[in-house]
């Protein structure tokens with residue numbers, strides 16, 4: 001068994017193989033030199049220096065997992081069952097692709113001093129002193145990463161301006177009426193949010209917007225999304241999708257025999273939502289590997305069709321989302337969205353398909369189970385936040 005990519009999905013795949021009884025060799029190959037680590041703390045405690053690191057608490061040696069770190073995979077030859085790496089070819093019986101995603105760069109900023117991304121431990125370590133120095137920071141992109149970074153930077157006492165091309169934060173992730181409720185969070189924290197603002201030019205110390213506005217910036221942090229890290233698979237014959245992701249089937253198998261894909265680098269068909277999903281969240285990198293291990297080892301194929309889940313900690317709020325709201329025919333609010341705690345539910349034919357809970361973890365837990373069950377709800381009972389979420 002060879003697993004490429006030593007992030008959450010790769011590590012969990014190796015661990016799940018052992019948990020499910022696999023006794024053969026497991027080799028985990030990762031490009032980064034660091035002991036495998038978790039990413040969510042990078043925009044939270046690690047950035048603020050309240051945690052030193054976020055290495056996974058996994059004893060690879062005692063599990064008999066061979067780690068090859070600082071070793072980049074360069075290509076796959078499925079017909080030969082061989083992976084090509086910087087350190088030479090590695091033969092496999094079964095290969096799992098778990099190379100995650102890479103942040104999208106802002107055109108024209110490569111090599112410009114003071115421009116940062118936030119994906120890796122090295123990125124977070126470079127940003128730590130920037131926060132500690134209480135610099136003036138311009139954040140490009142009001143998505144999940146931009147919001148979390150702005151939160152940490154405000155907490156550290158930095159002056160923060162967030163520049164967003166769309167007319168609201170999280171424009172790619174949430175419907176306008178929901179995302180609009182989050183706009184005020186920026187100002188409440190003391191960050192300035194400039195929506196409808198396009199970056200024209202970045203030079204050391206300065207960000208110039210398309211309308212001519214010039215923003216002084218000791219540092220610029222770009223958080224405009226991520227793309228599957230699959231460039232290295234070009235020419236392998238393994239099918240890639242429109243977003244560059246590995247196209248996996250319902251059992252997380254790729255188009256090549258004995259090659260699976262999991263985590264941020266792969267999309268899979270969801271019968272539950274009638275759509276192909278490309279999920280860039282932690283829970284998917286935790287759940288998918290168990291299915292891969294079961295399918296590698298078991299006789300009967302196991303289908304992967306989860307209710308996607310993620311959380312975000314921003315501006316003092318705990319935001320949680322479960323499901324997939326595209327295709328919903330009704331939106332129901334629970335609680336006042338101007339208050340610290342509220343939930344929005346999406347229904348389709350009276351069945352809960354997704355919910356977003358702000359400071360209401362119980363709604364999230366109950367809602368997630370209801371989405372999984374697919375049972376009908378009583379929409380009339382939903383708006384009262386004092387009543388538990390339950391089926392009709």
Ligand code: FAD
Pocket residue numbers: 004005006007008009010029030031032038039040041042043071072073074098099100101118119120145229232262263264265279280281282283285309310311312313
């Ligand atoms: P990755 O974590 O990207 O791991 C892939 C690994 O593969 C990397 O180490 C990479 O170096 C390696 N690799 C890539 N190419 C090669 C190659 N050719 N050869 C060898 N190795 C290679 N999700 C949430 O739900 N909630 C959160 O609060 C949250 N916070 C986040 C904060 C930050 C700063 C970031 C960056 C992400 C956050 N996420 C969060 C998302 C979550 O961390 C990811 O979904 C998860 O890390 C995906 O795991 P993965 O293993 O698929 O990919």
